[in-house]
Amino acid sequence: MRTACVQATPDAVARAALLLRRGQVVAFPTETVYGLGAQATNPVAVRGIFVAKGRPADNPLIVHVADAGAAEPLTRGLDDRARALMAAFWPGPLTLVLPKSGIVPPEVSGGLDTVGIRLPAHPVARALIAAAGAPVAAPSANRSGRPSPTTASHVAQDMAGRIPLILDGGPCMVGLESTVLDITGDVPVILRPGGVTREMLQSVLGRVAVDAAVLAPLEPGSAIRSPGMKYRHYAPRAAVRVVTGQPPARAPRLCALYDAALARGLRPVILAPQEHAAGFGGRACRPWGSADAPQQAASELFALLRALDEEGYDPILAEAVADAGIGLAVMNRLLRAAGFAVEQAEQL
Numbered sequence: 182m183r184t185a186c187v188q189a190t191p192d193a194v195a196r197a198a199l200l201l202r203r204g205q206v207v208a209f210p211t212e213t214v215y216g217l218g219a220q221a222t223n224p225v226a227v228r229g230i231f232v233a234k235g236r237p238a239d240n241p242l243i244v245h246v247a248d249a250g251a252a253e254p255l256t257r258g259l260d261d262r263a264r265a266l267m268a269a270f271w272p273g274p275l276t277l278v279l280p281k282s283g284i285v286p287p288e289v290s291g292g293l294d295t296v297g298i299r300l301p302a303h304p305v306a307r308a309l310i311a312a313a314g315a316p317v318a319a320p321s322a323n324r325s326g327r328p329s330p331t332t333a334s335h336v337a338q339d340m341a342g343r344i345p346l347i348l349d350g351g352p353c354m355v356g357l358e359s360t361v362l363d364i365t366g367d368v369p370v371i372l373r374p375g376g377v378t379r380e381m382l383q384s385v386l387g388r389v390a391v392d393a394a395v396l397a398p399l400e401p402g403s404a405i406r407s408p409g410m411k412y413r414h415y416a417p418r419a420a421v422r423v424v425t426g427q428p429p430a431r432a433p434r435l436c437a438l439y440d441a442a443l444a445r446g447l448r449p450v451i452l453a454p455q456e457h458a459a460g461f462g463g464r465a466c467r468p469w470g471s472a473d474a475p476q477q478a479a480s481e482l483f484a485l486l487r488a489l490d491e492e493g494y495d496p497i498l499a500e501a502v503a504d505a506g507i508g509l510a511v512m513n514r515l516l517r518a519a520g521f522a523v524e525q526a527e528q529l
């Protein structure tokens with residue numbers, strides 16, 4: 182299959198919508214990451230997403246709507262909490278997990294009785310979904326296990342030959358996937374942190390829990406609330422290690438890991454906030470965001486992981502970021518990219 186990658190002009194959006202109506206899979210920009218969409222109400226089309234991505238069938242897809250009114254029919258009714266969240270954060274990077282209605286095929290929900298729904302903020306995404314005439318199921322447009330794509334060329338790297346069309350809407354603003362919030366129980370639970378932060382959700386809901394799997398590996402045999410947590414994610418080809426612990430002890434630990442990797446004939450690189458980047462002697466270091474600007478670290482992470490792979494670095498040694506605000510999402514993705522390989526630096 183030949184894959185066209187075109188600017189997201191109104192004509193191109195109309196062409197993409199026609200492909201969706203015919204049951205095809207197309208890639209499109211959102212404010213978080215690029216999505217790989219198919220009509221959510223067409224099970225055959227939805228299966229095409231799993232084939233293109235190489236995704237396990239038990240990992241459910243998020244259903245994207247063009248306006249808030251399109252959400253309710255996908256659910257068994259919206260409560261006050263759902264309505265308050267939609268009013269506060271839609272359109273935007275928040276996916277709500279709700280009990281699903283019969284309209285949502287099991288192919289989309291991975292066999293669960295819930296569905297994740299999101300109204301994206303990106304104008305191209307909204308125009309496309311509206312023109313497609315039905316909600317659009319869309320995971321991130323990467324091959325399963327790879328870092329999510331934040332530009333159209335990342336999508337092309339992973340999807341060339343597998344889908345007919347990629348709409349290019351430029352780089353994604355947020356750069357990490359949406360917050361996934363389960364509101365089916367008494368206490369809302371963040372299954373995946375993202376651009377709508379825990380603090381923002383608490384301002385509307387009061388108490389909000391964070392699933393244990395966000396910052397720690399799943400215990401064998403523990404109940405899994407979000408099937409996506411089972412799989413290695415966001416991973417570049419290079420090994421990633423995250424250095425946490427006492428801030429003054431981190432630079433010496435990063436340097437020691439770097440020197441050990443070099444001595445083994447490897448080609449290491451350090452990722453550190455820009456204000457620390459001068460502290461590693463002549464070692465290869467990429468400044469990554471800043472301690473005061475975690476949004477920048479968020480928007481750059483996936484592109485940086487892909488670029489470092491292309492430049493042949495391995496391992497990638499990353500200094501941890503503070504996990505407040507969107508920093509929680511940054512740490513979640515970094516730890517998963519590392520397969521939870523963490524080095525705790527202590528002062529002697």
Ligand code: TXA
Pocket residue numbers: 211213214215216217240241242243274276278279290293295296297299301319320321322357358359360361372373406407408409410
């Ligand atoms: O920002 C985003 O959410 C992007 C863009 C394209 O909108 N989409 C995205 O989809 O990240 P995906 O499939 O890569 O990640 C969806 C995550 C998975 O971890 C999945 O397990 C979880 O959301 N999820 C989806 N539906 C769920 C449900 N009903 N219950 C629990 N987790 C669910």
Ligand code: MG
Pocket residue numbers: 320321329358
């Ligand atoms: Mg994904």
